[in-house]
Amino acid sequence: MAEHSDGGQDLVGRRDLIEEVTAAISGTQYLGAILVGEAGVGKTALAHSVARQLDGNAAVLPISASPSLRKVPFGALSPYLRTLSINDVGSSVAVYRSIMAHLETSTNGDMLTPLFLVDDSHELDDSTSVLLSQLVTGRRARILALSRTTPGPMSELGSLWQDGLLNRYEVQPLTADEVHELCERELGGDVLASVSITLGATSGGNPMFLLALLRQGRRSGYLGVRNKVWRLVGHAPPLDLSLVDLIKSRFRRRSSEEIAVLETLSLAEPMPFDALVQCTDRQAVATLHEDGLITVSGGRERVASLSHPLYGEVIRHDVPAGRSLAIRRQVLNLLDKQSSSADGFLRFVGWGLDCGLPPDDKTLLHAAVVANRLYDADFALRAARAVHTPDLRGSSLVEIARAQMMRGNLPYAREIVDEVLEQCTSFLLAKDASLLSVALHVRGSNPPEAIRTDAARWQRIVEQIAADSGNDPAVLIGASVSRNGYRILEGFALNYEGRFVEAEAVLRDILADQYCTDEVRLAGLTLLGEALGSTGRGIEGASATNEALQIIASHGHQFVAHWEFVVTRHFLSLAHAGCWDDIEELLERFIRSKPGGPSPFSGMNEIAQGLISLRKGLMRTARTCLILAVEGLRESDQNQLMPMALGLAAFACAMVGDTTRARTYAADFAAGEGNGTRQARLIGKIHVIAANALFQGAAKSIEELRVVAARAEGDGMDVLAALTLELSARLGDERCFDQLARLTDNFEGPEGAVISAMAKSAALRDPGGLVEAARLAQSAGYLLIAAECLGKAVKFLSQRGEEHRSRSIQQQLNQIVAQLEGLQSPQFSQVHSTSKLTQREQDIARLAANGYTNRDIALEQGVSVRTVEGHLYRIFAKLGITRREELPGGGDTTSTG
Structure with missing residues (x-):
């Protein structure tokens, strides 16, 4: 039910x-x-x-x-x-x-x-x-x-x-969204997408099965809650007995031939249909298919599976060990180790190990590689440790190190990688070990310098191999290919430092080289897309990263290990351009459709949803999604998005008046400020600064933001500079619009067009232009920017004495503000009244409304208590009020007095 x-x-x-x-x-x-x-x-x-x-x-x-x-x-x-x-x-x-x-x-x-x-x-x-x-x-x-x-x-x-x-x-099974809703209802709180995706896949969307899994997960601790967010912890427990009995009831009237089919499929699914009928009874297979207990996919390669994900787990548990071994050996003789399915291939290798009939060492090594690409560290270690051929020892050690890295054993993985590179005499091994070394280094301190150290070591190995070859043509070609590989690392280091213009030149040179292989090309396109998107060319950047995704898709499982690297940067390029529909499609293809516990994509769905909601002005939704994103990234943050997530979460919480969480996330950001790429750190930092305006006053935050913006523009980080100026404008900065208009004039995508229109009209103090910019923003879904444009138009018209036009636009503004989901930013409170206050008066009014004493305000603003008293006197007179409780902009219930 x-x-x-x-x-x-x-x-x-x-x-x-x-x-x-x-x-x-x-x-x-x-x-x-x-x-x-x-x-x-x-x-x-x-x-x-x-x-x-x-x-x-x-x-x-x-x-x-x-x-x-x-x-x-x-x-x-x-x-x-x-x-x-x-x-x-x-x-x-x-x-x-x-x-x-x-x-x-x-x-x-x-x-x-x-x-x-x-x-x-x-x-x-x-x-x-x-x-x-x-x-x-x-x-x-x-x-x-x-x-x-x-x-x-x-x-x-x-x-x-x-x-x-x-x-x-x-009556159909629940959809993915309905599964998530039921998980939240049953658990009574926010739930990471990885939880509902995993349980939805396991239950097949069956509500009764899903509820049983949720209740058992809570009892066993498989479902844990941290900071009021539910997540998966460890491995799934055995199924509850009541659920097992319910599932078994579906098979109680089946013949012995039909039970044999179900047992075989439970151990081998998905398996080729022809292989299934060869080792079982064809009529029994047909009956089970007709009754809906097994499914057979169409197409050229017909594949049979049990019709529900839980059936296999229940049936496997009751198959005696001897019979299980006999079935596996029988199926092993019929299956081709070159299965088109990665799961099928790993099952083939696993059965061989179980049955004492392991495949050759090359197949075992390939299985370790595939398992690592699918984030199955346990199987990767099992397969790699079974490799004994001396010539394959280095490659097997790399896969062991990769599996240990996934398990979190970073010092052990580092020790293995360094050992492999010290004795390396193979171009392929040098590449694999060097890239793994980079993956380990980005989790440490000063990643750009460490990346360059890895590139230099890789270069020395390549040059030594080439020198020892005696000008062998094949070796020289291999050296040329490898040179593009370690040159890619320089582009990666430059992007890491936010030096996107320099990175673009390096990457375009590599992509034009005749020895640019498909793997080098996908890495180069991905980094080029990141550089382009970060300099205002989000559409062109997304085109580059999309081409990289197509390369991965066209090579089967060969490059699947690069998925998260490419997907993350494709998402960021689309976000810079404001292509929200494309981001939704990306999430559906690569994240929501992949069940499992903690993974490289943990938190990605939530941070994307949170960023979209934040840009649209859906503040309450943004706050919820970004809180979830932070918790998801605590599980796994291979793509180093945590600094950005913490800053966005602090800002979203501040915008809806959740000052306790805003302070917490700001403190967490400060504690880990050195982590992540420079751009991710700065995106987080500017949003923390903007959130801190509630506590330190807008004037101080504006000055801090302007410093960041100037430095970012000087370093060629144009998108970051524009975002910083936009936040500064949101806090009341009237000086930033000329610079913001100039930066965004040639930005690609809907977001650049919206911000540019707003900045140009605001710089000219043109109410008509601001109204048009608001319409553009509203049509593109940027409700917050639309409200800001109309708010400025109201302000400028009021200053000119055009009260009739001002009131008309005020009505439009009120309608949009009502859609901003609990927004408590002071800028939209009593627009007419607060427009009469200077920036200093607005800051003092906000602090007073949030319970600060006159002495606290004086210390915060760097003025005397008497000056604060004078400002409050003038504020009360301008607003026509007599008590602090009537001041607009309250929301912080913490008093420091």
Whole structure:
């Protein structure tokens, strides 16, 4: 059932279906409805909701069919046949009369329509099925029948549907969004996307299975909560016994041949259909497929699987060890180790190790590489440690080090990598070990310098190999390819430092080289996309990173290890351009569709959603998403997004008045400020500065932001400079618009166009231009910027005395501000009144409204107490108020006085 544990909540994702079924039963077109779906999908809960909707219009008579009553004529009707004598129990006429008498009694003369609610109607005996059909077709009652998808409703009720007398509804599993909603409802708090994605995949969207997994996860500690956010902890526990029994009930009537098919698939799924029928019974396979217990994919390579993710786990548990070994050996002889499926290939290798028939060392090494690319460190270690060929020892050590890095054993991984590079005589091994060394170094201090050290070591190894080759042409070509590899690291280091203009020149030179391989090309395009997006060319940058993604897709699993590196930078390029729909598509393709616990993409979905919401002005949504993003990145932050996430979260919390969390995230940012790329650190820093305006006053934050903006522009970090100036303007800086307009004039994408239009009109103090900029911003979804444009227009018109136009625009502003989800920024409070205050007066008013004493304000602002008192006197006079409680901009409930 898709109900919350207390049974009092509406069903998740079923509202429209409830309305449709209710209408079908109470209308004149049909005599009832049939709900069809797999066990646990929520048919019973849905039927009870329909019955509640019909309360007062129908007398509900529940009927529960079961396998034990299926051979008993009218057995399911026994609760309504208590007045029958023993001699009349087998009489259809007597049973009919008894049911009719019960129907008359149940309505109590209220002219209510009797409604049979038949659970598990596929288990009805023939006599009951016929009788219910007669009552329905005779307009004596209506029916709501619930049935499994297979074998489906009994023939009599099925005939009523085929005749158009009953409407049939398929009750589908929950969608991904509905799974997430149910997880949040059941756990009673915010939930990381990785939790709902993983549990959704495991449960197959089945509400009953999902609820069982959630409750078991809480009991076992697999689901843990930190800072009010639920996440996955460790490995999934064994399934709850009640859930196991429910699943086993689906297989209890199966023949021995069908059980053999299910056991084989539980161990080998997904497996080629032809291999399955070779080692089992073809007719049994056909029967299970017809009954919906197994699925067979179409296409050139037909692949068979169990129809639900949990079936395999339950069946595998009951297969004896000897039989499991026999099945694996039998299947092993039929499968090709060159399976197109990575999971299938790893299963082939794993079975060989289990059965004492391991594949050759090259296959074992390839399995370790594939397992590491799929973030399965345990299998990678198992396969790599089984490699014994001396020539493959270096490569196997690299995969062992990579697996140890994923496990968090960084010193051990570093020791292995350095050992490999000291003795390296192979171009391929030098590349793999050097790239792994870089991955380890970006987790340490001063990554750019460490990256250059890795590049220099790689270069020395390449030159030594080339010198020892005696001018072998093949070796010289290999050296040329390798040179582009270590040159790529220089581009990476330059991007890391925010030196994007220099990086662009290096990367374009590499991409034009004749020895630029596909792997070097995808790395070069990715870094080039990052550089372009960071200098205002987000569309061109996203095109480059998208080409890199296409290279990965066209090479099967060869380059899958580069996914997170490319996807992260593709997301950032799209974000710089403001291509929100493209980001949604990216998340769907690469993140939401990948179940699992902590992964390189942990927190990515949330930070993307939070950034989009923040830019659109949906502040409450942004705050929630960014809080989740921070918790997700605490699990895994291979892409070093935490500094940015902390700054964005601090700012979003400040914008909705959550000052406690804003202070916490600002402190966390300060504690780890040296981590991440320079751009990620600065994005976090400027948002922390903007958030701190609530505590230190806008004037101080504006000056700090202007320093960052000037330095960023001087270093060629144009997008960062523009974002910094935008935040400064948000705090009331009127001096920044000329610079902001100049920076964004040639920016690509919707975001650049919106900010440029706003900056140009604000620089000219042009109300008409600001109104047009607001329209552009609103059409592009930038509600916050639209509100800011209209707010400035109101201010400028009021200063000119054009009150009529000002009031008209004020109405538009009020409508947009209402959509900004709990925004408590003082800039939109009492627009007319606060526009009369100077910046210093606004800062003092805000601090006073947040409970600061006059002495505290004096210390914060660097003035005397008497000066503060004078400012407050003038503020009260301008605003026409007499008490601090009436000051606009309050929100920080912490008093320092």
